[in-house]
Amino acid sequence: MTTLNRHGSRTRQRSEVPLDRIILGDCLEKLGELPDGSIDLVFADPPFNIGYDYDVYNDKQEVSKYLDWSRRWMTEVSRVLKPNGTFWLAIGDEYAADLKVIAQREIGLIPRSWVIWYYTFGVNCTKKFSRSHAHLFHFVKHSTDFTFNDESIRVPSARQLVYNDRRANPRGRLPDDTWILRPQEPEAGFNPTDDTWYFSRVCGTFKERAGFHGCQMPEQLLGRVINVSSNPGEIVLDPFGGSGSTLITAKKLDRRFLGFELSPEYVTRIEQRLAATRVGQKLDGIEDARDGGKAKKTTARRRLSSSES
Numbered sequence: 001m002t003t004l005n006r007h008g009s010r011t012r013q014r015s016e017v018p019l020d021r022i023i024l025g026d027c028l029e030k031l032g033e034l035p036d037g038s039i040d041l042v043f044a045d046p047p048f049n050i051g052y053d054y055d056v057y058n059d060k061q062e063v064s065k066y067l068d069w070s071r072r073w074m075t076e077v078s079r080v081l082k083p084n085g086t087f088w089l090a091i092g093d094e095y096a097a098d099l100k101v102i103a104q105r106e107i108g109l110i111p112r113s114w115v116i117w118y119y120t121f122g123v124n125c126t127k128k129f130s131r132s133h134a135h136l137f138h139f140v141k142h143s144t145d146f147t148f149n150d151e152s153i154r155v156p157s158a159r160q161l162v163y164n165d166r167r168a169n170p171r172g173r174l175p176d177d178t179w180i181l182r183p184q185e186p187e188a189g190f191n192p193t194d195d196t197w198y199f200s201r202v203c204g205t206f207k208e209r210a211g212f213h214g215c216q217m218p219e220q221l222l223g224r225v226i227n228v229s230s231n232p233g234e235i236v237l238d239p240f241g242g243s244g245s246t247l248i249t250a251k252k253l254d255r256r257f258l259g260f261e262l263s264p265e266y267v268t269r270i271e272q273r274l275a276a277t278r279v280g281q282k283l284d285g286i287e288d289a290r291d292g293g294k295a296k297k298t299t300a301r302r303r304l305s306s307s308e309s
């Protein structure tokens with residue numbers, strides 16, 4: 001909305017942050033309506049510009065157009081973040097380098113981690129190696145003042161799991177920056193010594209699957225991002241709603257939330273999902289990375305759980 005100011009020129013009115021809802025519309029326009037410094041955490045999983053078949057969005061833009069658009073929405077993200085805010089960007093190989101340079105060098109966001117989300121069940125290729133990863137860039141606005149709740153996402157260390165070493169920190173350790181998502185859980189290939197992330201990609205047959213969006217992110221992955229980079233009651237924004245999983249996860253974790261989405265169909269489905277979700281509800285997917293995706297608990301896992309209770 002624009003109004004005339006007392007000098008007679010037009011200024012844009014920036015209203016309060018609308019909370020706990022998904023809003024139909026273009027994120028660039030909707031971000032523009034948010035006040036400066038009003039959001040604690042932005043998680044964005046934009047279209048990758050690879051020709052994916054979305055409901056209304058055309059995912060095959062000219063390279064320069066896509067990059068210019070990415071620059072504009074990420075600049076808005078930076079503006080709406082609080083001074084101690086955090087921005088997580090999920091992006092594919094095709095534009096990871098470009099978007100990192102834009103966010104870091106042009107917009108001035110400060111990189112903390114470059115996480116690789118390793119998954120399977122990607123498209124099987126025959127003339128190149130099959131894609132099994134996506135990039136998760138973790139940026140902050142301030143170099144020292146930002147939320148990082150390491151306690152909320154710790155995993156058992158090898159000292160605890162393998163060596164039963166009394167010197168092991170009973171609080172476990174931070175996960176590595178490669179997050180493994182192995183739906184088929186090969187016991188032999190990935191055993192409990194891997195203190196990495198055992199969350200599955202949300203495949204077609206999974207209970208978690210909402211069923212209307214092919215890019216649905218796993219709640220366990222989103223839970224790790226939201227837990228580590230925000231506190232209960234703070235505001236989480238997702239400019240690209242998709243299936244709504246960021247908002248669902250934020251609600252379960254007792255965060256305030258806001259999402260934007262271009263497709264009326266997706267918005268309706270997200271609203272239905274949100275209405276069926278309760279604060280405090282368990283996240284879908286493998287319950288806890290500290291279980292390594294396996295139900296049985298080792299002594300070290302039991303120790304980790306009891307040290308936290």
Ligand SMILES: C[S@@+](CC[C@H](N)C(=O)[O-])C[C@H]1O[C@@H](n2cnc3c(N)ncnc32)[C@H](O)[C@@H]1O
Pocket residue numbers: 025026027028045046047048054055056057213215216217218239240241242243244245246260261262263266
């Ligand atoms: C990769 S998907 C997001 C998937 C989401 N992270 C999830 O877990 O389901 C990107 C979404 O952005 C939406 N989109 C594309 N351009 C948009 C824009 N300018 N504003 C808002 N949403 C947009 C698309 O319709 C699509 O649903």
